[in-house]
């Protein structure tokens with residue numbers, strides 16, 4: 287098994303010889319493989335390195351409100367194949383948490399809980415938001431290590447996140463099933479997949495499922511170009527089409543609007559203007575949620591062909607993790623225990639090529655990894671005749 291090559295120096299710790307106390311939490315949207323990671327980390331930490339391991343419930347909320355569970359042998363057993371997370375999760379942020387209807391900065395409470403339990407380190411298992419929150423806690427003085435999970439596969443500095451492979455299988459199976467009903471009715475079927483602002487899930491499930499059109503956030507689309515691609519199929523005798531759309535995909539006009547909103551936010555010369563620009567951007571994304579409904583209507587109108595929409599939604603996050611996700615999550619978890627043993631903190635474990643690397647949190651947090659428009663799989667899709675709507 288490949289090892290971890292560290293980019294950091296060992297951090298001096300006077301308690302080097304004492305058993306370490308480790309806390310674990312899962313934060314952000316759940317995904318398949320979280321329990322495999324908790325099990326890998328917990329078992330390796332306890333049984334191999336003799337550490338004491340406790341869990342915090344419901345993400346950073348459990349840390350702020352001191353909701354804990356002992357991760358003993360019984361808790362860590364029999365969970366490898368279970369979906370979800372035995373620790374529960376939430377999208378709560380330490381610095382902006384809703385407590386009794388008020389938004390409060392709970393960072394001090396989090397730090398107090400950490401010290402109350404005499405923790406040597408905290409492991410945060412999560413997606414992009416979690417990396418940012420973990421960095422804030424590292425800056426507040428806590429020893430933090432993170433593991434990258436999300437079905438979106440969009441965390442910077444890592445080639446893979448666990449959860450992605452299972453979601454890819456679920457989305458691909460859905461596309462396979464929709465093919466037969468699309469054929470029977472000679473319809474266009476639009477399949478909306480998750481992925482937040484990145485198109486990894488749409489691109490890979492679209493290619494695996496043989497989609498005729500794939501729409502990604504990274505390649506703004508033109509409805510007329512999609513309709514033209516479908517008409518060409520019809521002319522060549524193909525009476526159905528499958529369109530896979532990432533939830534974050536946008537038309538050219540929408541992409542232009544977002545670009546202007548982002549520029550307004552980045553160039554804002556006062557706090558007030560920045561807040562207004564951020565609100566406008568948030569409103570755009572809130573309203574964008576229904577975009578595949580509009581796309582369905584537009585395509586039906588432009589092609590004259592019956593068109594239906596299937597939104598896969600949270601189905602993609604539920605259930606048993608794939609073998610690949612179990613293996614990857616176990617590898618990350620067990621290597622994380624080794625990293626803790628060496629007192630390396632302020633890092634995320636990342637897959638780069640075929641090796642796990644330690645990436646400073648500051649390099650991973652606050653960035654997203656999108657599909658480069660010249661990605662080889664886009665070229666590959668185009669070569670088999672797939673339209674990307676551009």
Ligand code: F6P
Nearest residue numbers: 315413436437438480481482603
């Ligand atoms: O980040 C994972 C993800 O499933 C995204 O694909 C999606 O945009 C989002 O979470 C959905 O969030 P929620 O769980 O809050 O509905």
